[in-house]
Amino acid sequence: MHEHQTIPIPPTTNTARKKILVCVTGLSPQIVTETLFALSVAQSPSWIPDEIWLITTQRGADNARLMLLSDEPGWFHRLRQDWGLPPMAFDASRICILQDHAGQPLDDIRDDQDNQRAADGIADLVRRLSEDPDTEIHASIAGGRKTMGFFMGYAMSLWGRPQDRLSHVLVSSPFESRSEFFYPTPTPHIIPARAPGQDPLDASTAKVWLGDIPFVRLRSLLPVSITEQNSGFAQAVAAANQALDQIDLTIDTAQSCVRINHHQIALPPMQIGLLCLLAWRCKHQLPPLPAPSKEGDDPEWKQQARQTLRLAMGDMHIPGSLDARLNDKEPIGNTFSQQLSKMEKTLRNSGALPLSGLIARENIGTRGRQQGYRLKLQAERVRIVQTT
Incomplete structure (x- = not known):
């Protein structure tokens, strides 16, 4: 969850994907056994988890240990025995207790601050469990406060992969309102x-099934700094929103940096110069810039590039490293493509550009050249400035 979270997640060693069930619960641990029954027994083909993770409050954790993992009543163990299910890794070490701002266990979620801590805790567990590509996660939103289910669903949107699923468990009436019911028995x-007005029930007649919940997967939009670090729920949501919003690009030639929305990132002068080539063409709505030759000198391309840089930056502000390459006799094609790729990687890793890429590469077929480069931005959102 945060720095104080010490529960380790063992690495996957099997060749097949490890199946992981993740549940949020409040005071009703039945969600775990009901969901496990629906996945392992009721549906065909069955989906039997290798391990189970539970995220809850302190009171929820106490209830889960007493009702699911104890010797008596031990409903988790009884479910496995009743239905002949194989061993699964689920014990007290896989119950994650939400914590408040001081690192103390939360007894309940009562205010906005508790809500934020719950969001961070749920999101961080999903993020960490999804780091291993050889796992598949089935997450349930059925338990706990309504906000906990929402946060679980949103965390799956942020970090869920194609192999991961999200569901809500459904129980037939009147069993869904009886705290003594944990799963249909064989x-x-x-x-x-x-209580007055209640009738005795036979658990073997209950019906339990899953409502599969489709969700939008945003993981590919998030920068590495979000997907691989403990960034927090709000920060991940902000990064996803930025990825879906319009991008404003400002190139500051004097400071050798770019500003993308509210992020400022320093870049090497040569990369600034090459980006200016594309930015100037974007501002003037010109066709993609043909790629220079990688096999031999390309004096015509170099001359046109130099003319564009004079218009975009001014003759005195063309970076010396780029000016030298434009004036020598060596092929510039490899330098051009490598520097643009390095620049894009820097921007993505900074979190400033959580997109598939800033630069579009297109087949243009101009004078034997097969590739052209352009910025994937609107002309009015590109600026080239010189601040001192």
Whole structure:
């Protein structure tokens, strides 16, 4: 979860994907056994998890340990025994307890600050579990406060992969309102009436099934700094929103940096110069810039590039490293493509550009050249400035 979260996640060693069930619960741990039954017994083909993770409050964790993992009643163990399910890694070490701003366990979620901590805790667990490509996650939104289910669903949108699923478990009436019900039993099991107006029930007659929930996967839009670090729920949401919003690009030639929306990133002078080539063409809505030759000198391309840089930056501000390459006799094609790729990687890793890329590469077929380069931006959102 945050720095104080010490529960380790063992690496996957099997060749097949490890199946991981993740649940959020409040005071009703039945969500775990009901979901496990629906996945492992009720549906065909079955999906039997290798391990189960539970995220909850302190009171929820206490209830789960007493009701699911104890010797008696031990409903998790009884479910496995009743239905002949194989061993699964689920014990107290896989119950993650939400923590408040001071690192103390949360008894309940009562205010906005508790909500934020719950969001961060749920999102971080999903992020960490999804780091291993050889796993598949089935997450349930059925338990806990309504906000906890929402945060679980949103965390799956942020970090879920193609192999991951999201669901809500459904239980037939009147079993869904009986705290003594944990799963349909293979033989009759009587749940006695505990209150006036209640009838005794037979757990073996209950129906449990899953409602599969489609979700939008945004993981590919997030920068490495978000997907691989403990960034927090709000920061990940902001990065996803930025990826879906319009991008404003400002190139500051004097400071050798770019500003993308509210992010400022320093770049080497040669990369600034090459970006200016593309930015100037974008501002003037010109066709893609043909790629220079990689096989031999390309004096015509170099001359046109130098003319564009004079218009974009002014003759005195053309970076010396780029000016030298434009004036020598060596092929510039490899330098051009390598520097643009390095620049894009720097921008993506900084979190400033959580997109598939800033630069579009297109087949243009001009004078034997097969590739052209352009910025994937609107002309009015590109600026070239010189601040001192």
